Amino acid sequence: MSDTSLGKEAIETRVNTDLTRVSDYFALLKPRVMSLVVFTGVVGLVVAPGTLHPVLAITALLCIAIGAGASGAINMWFDADIDAVMERTQERPIPAGRVSANEALAFGTVLSVASVVLMGLAVNYVAAALLALTIAFYVFVYTMWLKRRTPQNIVIGGAAGAFPPMIGWAAVTGDVSAESLILFAIIFMWTPPHFWALSLWRDIDYAKAGVPMLPVVAGRDVTRRQIVLYSALLFPIAVMPYVLGYAGVFYGAAAAVLSGLFLVMSLKVWRKKDEESAKQMFAFSLLYLFLIFATLLGENLVLTVM
Template sequence: MSDTSIASENTARADYGSARASDYFALLKPRVMSLVVFTGLVGMAVAPGDLHPVLAFTALLCIAVGAGASGAINMWYDADIDQIMERTKNRPVPSGKVTAGEALAVGVSLSVASVILMGLAVNLVAATLLAITIGFYIFIYTMWLKRRTPQNIVIGGAAGAFPPMIGWAAVTGNVSVESLVLFAIIFFWTPPHFWALSLWRDIDYANAGVPMLPVVAGREATRRQVVIYSVLLFPIAVMPYFLGYAGIVYGLGSAVLGGVFLFGAVKVWLKKDEKSAKQLFAFSLLYLFLIFALLLGEAIVKGLV
């Protein structure tokens, strides 16, 4: 029996009405959503200008719902490989808690609603960027790149980099160099983050037929790419200071964090062990949070002075 048939059989076992609210919430990938909302908030906070608190909340709600909708559609499409991988087999669709059809319906409905609300309540630029983000994640990453190329994370990572641009556009109504730098920070952070994970989950990806870089090019090539992208990330993350929309605290903090990140990447390259890859993966999450927390903290202090 094919993987698709197995997935269909499992998802068909879900009993309509038996799914709990928590199962539907899990469809939205809440951990990913929380990071998306946070970076979107930072984009709004550092943007020049003001946005009414109600509109700001609405914009963040639309970003959150759009991200969750993308996650639900991703789970619908990837049900067959999700049930094979240890990391994803307990998700609502492969575990049979929610049917694939329900996941698709939830994802499509929330996608449309979030974009329309953003356009009507905030502005068309932010709504357009949100629509591009959802479409990119679903059609470009999930349906096209993920199963076809080891560059899936590199190109597909753009979807996760849009939220601060959307937040910026919600306030300003435009896209600027400053918001593109925020995009670039997440874009160049994504490959070393996910490749660190794939270095110790490569068997999982191989079993599912997902051509992650370690599966296709080997672990040594992946380690080199982790270092290369970490080197590229370092100056990009410091750029908000040199462009003048972040202060000295951010400038120094981002340099220190970038140095630690690069040290971890080099350690992965030299030591070639699972422990180093796990450590870099864990730190990469903290790194991104702290980078954007520094931007947010400075914006709050600036607003109080």
């Protein structure tokens, strides 16, 4: 084999290694979670009264994305031991040995600080403070304090995932209002039934890792009742944007129908008591949140154009 061929192979190997490295660092950011966080942040930004320069709007969303990803990286650093035990997380970069724990911690810390500083300097201090609170809540309150200590980890810790629309709203208005708190409350109330549906058919995994999810600690029947309770409480909160007047009839009708279906799915989980209904509930919960916020976003954009 010629020296030229050997050189090309060495370059290709190096490129492939670098691409794999980038892919692993990207995986630390929990891109699927990040995409939902950014989407709800977009909705808060668009629905908020007032305007924001497109460059600043993109900067705000970039900061939300980076902050969310940074939280995910620090979460993976802290949870590397239980990720190695749980089947669905064993291939994450740290337990798989592709990224060291120290690298993940440094990566997440730098991105956390950078996202908050950039948000404060480029957008406003209220949005930056909310972003800092989101990161701190997810890392210190949920990951380090609640997750391994109480079955209420998802109920309280769910607040971290509910902040993004408030951050988007604050990026435009510079404040926190009742309207943005309702957007927060929709996600906050949605989070427990969403994750408890997952834990109903992953409870063995959580038990093996020592994570006190509700079905592990209180049993599946209690978990099913709690899913129904939170689904029922979600219904009136989801229609509040229409009641308060910052969403139209189309959103109000869609929210009522979707929330009704959400409640029906939860009752099916409670009545049938099988794994399949829990899986269906989990899948529908993802679709539900997307459609609720997509409807609010789409209706607002149509009214703006008209």
